[in-house]
Amino acid sequence: MTLADISSNLLYVAFIAYLIATFVFGGAVKGNKKGTYRSEERWGKVAITITVIGFLAQLGYFITRWMVTGHAPISNMFEFTTAFGMTLVGGFIILYALYKTAVLGMIVLPIALLIIAYASMFPSEVSPLIPALQTNWLAIHVITVVIAEGILAISAAAGLIYLLKVVDQKKKSKQRFWLEAIMYSLVLVLGFVVTSTFFTLTNYEADFAYVNKDGQPSEITYNMPAIFGMNEFEPMTDGAFTPLLEMPPIVHAGKLTTVLWSVVVGTVLYALIRLIFRKRISEMLQPFTKNVNLQLMDEINYRSIIIGFPIFSLGALIFAMIWAQIAWSRFWGWDPKEVWALVTFLFYAAYLHLRLGRGWAGEKSAWLAVIGFVIIMFNLVAVNLIIAGLHSYA
Template sequence: MNNLLAFSGDAFVAAFFLYCFGFIFYVIAVAGRRWSNRDPQQHLKRWGRIAFVVSTLGLAAHLTFFFTRWIGASHIPTSNMYEFMSFLGMAIMIAFTVIFAIYRTTLLGMFALPLTIIIITYAAVFPQEVQPLIPALDSIWLYIHVTTAALGEAFFAVGFAAGLMYLLRVIDFKDRSKGARRQQRWAEFSLYVIVVVVAFIVTVFAFRGADYQAEFLQETLSIDNRGQEVTSSDTVEYNMPPIVKPYNSDVVQMDSFLGMTQPLLETPSWMEGVDAARKLNTVLWSIITGSLLYGLLRLVLRRPLGAALHPLMEGIDPDDLDEITYRSIAIGFPIFTLGALIFAMIWAEIAWSRFWGWDPKEVWALITWLYYSAYLHLRLSRGWQGQRSAWLAVIGFVVVMFTLIGVNLVIAGLHSYAGV
């Protein structure tokens, strides 16, 4: 089994590199048509076909990883954050392949592939060892609930990519009017957030590669059932230089970084939980490195990222992008409804003897469902199309990602085991 799991890991790495090459070929297909000596459409078609073949090979390698890990672990690999985010990345590629087969829009690959790459790279941040299933997860409903919910979210992700493309296509980055400048700022902010996420992943791997370590001893004061004060001590380990240390803690050991041998700040006392300070520290590092990376890109491009991407959208019919956005969400919505609500409630009744319990993950799954219900209602009944529809698709995927990541890693609840 160890050899099979090792082969599974190699397949995951192969999928990652094939996705990266596929993305590069999509960029060549879209951006290179301007400098092609041949007919631009022929250039787009030729390189687009190559990109699709390479990305499909990446999907085949990803499927190989999924099934070989399933066999090696003796359970479906969707039980923790590494496995689930890996599966979500694979599901996005499946959703992209379905949408591409319908619309044949090569440019969509230039946005869907990076999304997949970011998600599976984020998955690699988490521990990759096979973990035994806890009793609550040892059920056939793990197979049904998680896979269908993730597939629905994958179609939402493709809708997000198409919606962002639509905005970059129709927003006039040369217009100086008040309304246009507001649209430009929000589109640029969306790209900035993506850069921050990329910077977070790069920062994690950079400090992990440098084997950075810091350790703190935190004392916590609490009141027991008899009304007496009880002091407890917890060890908090950092893998990034501590901009903020845990509240009421002392340094046990801290590697030097750029001359910094002591934390700069202390986490506020109202941020409770042994991991609160570490999470705040990670957020601060993500914003700092993301801002630096964004500034570097602006310096190299000498203009906003949205303005740099806008010319690549020339020749793309915005109505096609609007239709792809809607169709992706329309396909994903019933799948998500089955997986995240109906199947989840059946499993909750079996596991916890209740269909609904206001657990944070359940609440945010419902919020996500209500949000996309509102999207479809506004689209079909109110005629919301174009920019309004695209913004709803972009914001909706932010809600999805908070449901997947924010709830698991920030809010404590019955689903917190998924963050292990």
């Protein structure tokens, strides 16, 4: 086995460990009839042990991949997103050590699993660094950011648990709708993973020629049956599914096709869940939060932002500015990724001021923490893939 094989096997081990740990945490929460810490302690211990094993395996993946590529493995979508999954679990382990809450693991681990699965849909071969990335600042800047985002995401998980407990599932309300919308969007990510995996396993490929937005002829490979066609497309693969609709040049029809497939498959999955269980997902999860201490969830929510915010400022703004000054001659250039890092920073600054200055705690804080995670995910997914800029890789 080469080092590269060991590396990817370690990632599988981590993935499976997180998967098992999710269920053990679920069991610990479910089996906790008395509502005391002691009664979930035994299974909680087993679950956190499995989680730590998974985390160490993933750390092993990270280190061995660093050895293989010769640079910090955070240089493309696959590597960065995988690392985000790892820091999310790392952040959880820290907060579990502080607060011992099994229910947090039951929510964080599936999210980490989804993130790692999402990452695996991107090309994962080791890739060389372009000149702009050839510096130690790559490791310094990106690792700091990914750690900060992992910790900040824990606040969203705590917020989500808080909301699952307090939002009344029997009464129609905005809160109930939006909480379920969050669950639905998580299922959509699953839809993307399922679709992508299916077409990868069946080796679907179709090439098209098209005219890009600058009027130049280009080529594109679709890995899913093309629902939308690129501007003035011409099929180059025999028997390929003919696009139903042609898009104007500024719309990347290939990406739009992927999005639509994910939404369709995700929605079907969601509909199936609703049909089989006859309940909203948040309603199904609510019983798990029966013994949740709301004060504690609020504290975890706030505490993870307090720990994460300074790290985020350091990594995503200060280190970023230092590197930008070295690589691009200016510390700030209003590149979309920079702007969204600033938006994230301002958002958490607003959270802190609302909390300290206006007493926004509890449910309001929980909603804000969840929105913060949405902004982080937007910066990771949409800004990289949709809004073109200096940071768009993969």
